[in-house]
Amino acid sequence: MRWISQLSSKAGRREADFYATPPSALAPLLDECPPPMGLVIEPAAGDGAIVKVLLERGYRVGAFELREQCMLDLAPLCPTAMGDWLLMSRDPELLPVVPWSIVTNPPFSIAREFAEACLATQAQYVALLLRINVEASNPWRKFWEAHPWTNRVVLWKRPSFTGHGTDACNYFWAVWRRA
Numbered sequence: 535m536r537w538i539s540q541l542s543s544k545a546g547r548r549e550a551d552f553y554a555t556p557p558s559a560l561a562p563l564l565d566e567c568p569p570p571m572g573l574v575i576e577p578a579a580g581d582g583a584i585v586k587v588l589l590e591r592g593y594r595v596g597a598f599e600l601r602e603q604c605m606l607d608l609a610p611l612c613p614t615a616m617g618d619w620l621l622m623s624r625d626p627e628l629l630p631v632v633p634w635s636i637v638t639n640p641p642f643s644i645a646r647e648f649a650e651a652c653l654a655t656q657a658q659y660v661a662l663l664l665r666i667n668v669e670a671s672n673p674w675r676k677f678w679e680a681h682p683w684t685n686r687v688v689l690w691k692r693p694s695f696t697g698h699g700t701d702a703c704n705y706f707w708a709v710w711r712r713a
Contacts, residue, residue, distance in 0.1 A: 554580055555583045555639040555663065555693070556693045557587050558691070558693065559663060559693045562687050562690075563637070563661055563663075563687050563707045563709075564587070566685075567661070567707070567709050568591075569635035569659040569661065570658065570659060572635070573594045573595070573633075574588050574593045575596050575597070575629075575630070575634055575635070576588070576595060576596075576597045576638055577619035577638050577640075578598070578599070578638045578641060578648065579597035579599045579608055580607075581607045581608075582597070582608050582612075584637060585597055585608065585612055586611065589611065596612055596615075597611075597613070597615070598614070598615050598616075598617065599614060600617060620644070620651050623651040623652070623654065623655055629656070634656075634658065635657055636657045636659070636660045637661045638652070638661075638662060638663070640652075640663075640664075645662070646668075646674060649662055649681070653710060658711070658712045658713075659709070659710070660709070660710045663705055663707055664706060664708055665704070666688070666706050681710065683708040683709055683710055684709060684710055684711045685707075685709035686708060687707040687709065688706045689704070689706060692705070693705060
């Protein structure tokens with residue numbers, strides 16, 4: 535839980551940078567560029583918004599989450615590991631040995647670190663929900679040069695992460711497929 539304190543200290547941000555992903559944000563990804571059927575890991579599972587949609591679409595799902603209160607939401611849905619994905623992703627014993635995928639909406643303030651951690655695993659497919667402005671962001675420049683995505687799915691309708699109107703930013707799913 536090393537990153538939770540830095541996230542909750544940001545002015546105006548929700549604790550642990552928690553903004554539930556609306557189910558409508560998953561439809562474009564799953565319709566246009568779905569992960570292979572099988573096991574999908576959600577490394578920032580929160581209350582299980584992404585997990586629920588994946589389960590409805592027939593995927594087997596596993597989750598990682600660092601907040602205890604979210605475990606109550608996740609426990610009945612899928613196997614869940616409690617802990618910090620940025621640390622846990624480095625431990626091969628905690629990750630599946632079968633072919634698997636990652637689908638997540640990473641915490642905004644550490645999205646690049648999450649992206650790096652996801653791509654450092656053996657996942658055959660990685661999809662991250664990101665703000666479109668990260669494409670032209672100088673702090674992301676070296677990341678994009680080193681890790682160009684294989685697919686990009688734009689959300690043409692802005693999502694609402696708070697339930698109070700749509701977000702002021704545009705979003706896309708950056709997708710990496712590995713053979």
